[in-house]
Amino acid sequence: MTGPGRQTPAASFAGAVDLSALKERAARRSAPQPSAPAASRSASDSPAAASSGVPVIVDVTEATFEAEVVERSHQVLVVVDLWAPWCEPCKQLSPALEKLAREGNGSWILAKVDVEENPRIAQVFGVESIPTVVAIAGGQPVHAFSGAQSEDQIRNWLAELKKAIGDKLPGLPAEGEAAPAEPPADPRFEAAEEALNEGDFDKAEAEYQKILVEEPRNAEAKSGLNHARFLARVRSIDPEAPRKAEADPSDIEAQLAAADLEIISQQPGKAFQRLIDVVRATAGDDRAVARERLLSLLEMFDPADPTVLAARRDLAAALF
Known part of the structure; x- marks a missing residue:
């Protein structure tokens, strides 16, 4: 990670980050961590609470990331503030984010991550400098920026995000109101995902293949199958592949790797x-x-992602 404060333009992260690795890490912990902010905060420093009774500012650890960020982002926009105590630009940015989160009154959640204490979260996002701010919606990163920003710049950024997301997220339930019941988990997918988490990619592939025998058009199973095959491949991938691909464009295996x-x-x-x-x-x-490999990679991502749509158009042009 480079020094703090490097200014970069907002960047789309859609579909590019696998947040499930943090869930797996948290699940291996012997005791659950509290999802509430640290008790050492004074009453005057405690996070604001939305009208739903849910805090709009939360301190997040690797153990609580799945519940506080990924799961909650299926209801409301979550903005992750990646900071460190020694970072001077963070001391300018974080108070502005906290002020706007309180003003938002639950229309979005601010999740604060101390990267010194939780380096795995920074690694998952590929953070190169701090402060970095990442917006999460529907369980996936959708936009980000690095470096200090003014309050007005952040306000405009949030407005654009909310406009893009629209009514795709249901919002947090009101106080006393039960959250919508989730449909029961499909045991077929649970078996495949368990195999993935255990690193048994051959078994995961077999489980996804079983689903596809029954439902050949199941997009989730196709995506899982391609993820399993991808993870199996990269276990033994040649790190010299980019150099070999550059040296010999006709080396197809190097290009694929x-x-x-x-x-x-x-x-x-x-x-x-x-x-x-x-x-x-x-x-x-x-x-x-090459075509089959490209299609398998495309199926690992959101089909509505602009990068995926552009790639499909370019592939069609290349073929015809």
Whole structure:
């Protein structure tokens, strides 16, 4: 992680970060951590509470990330403030975020993460400098910025986010109102996901294949199957693949491996374009292999993501 305060433009993270790794880590802990902010805060420092009775400012750890950020983001926009005690720009940015969260009165939640105490969260987001602020909606990062911002800039950023999200999130339940009941978990997917969490990718692939035998068009199963195959591949991936791909554009295996590494490093657009270029430059079996690999990677992401839509258009142009 580089020094604090590097200013970068807002960047879309949609579909590029797997937040489930934090859930797995939290589940392995022997005792649950409290989801409320640290008790050492004085009453005057305690987080504001929304009209729903749910705090609008929460301190988050690796153990509470799943409940406080991922799950809550299915109801309301969650803004994650990644900061550290020694970071001077953080001391300017955090108070502005907290003020706006209180003003928002539950229309969005501010989740504060001390990256010194919770480095895994920063690693998951690929944070290179702090402060970094990431917006989460529907369980996925949707936008982010790094460096100190003025209160007006943050206010405008939030307004654009809310406009983009619209009414896609139901909002927090009012005080005393029960949250909507979630549908019962599908045991078929539970078996596949358990295998994934245990690192048994062959078993996970087999479980997803069973679902697809029964439901060939099940998009969730297709995505899970491709995730399992991807994770199995990258266990033994050649770290020299990008260099080999650059040195010899005709080395198809190196191109495929380089694309996988770009997915790992959260550069899906670059990976998609690499494989589209291979499709455009090849024919026969090589073209078919590159096309199938690209389609399998695309199915791992939200089909409505602009990067995915653009890649599908470019692939069609490359083929025809």
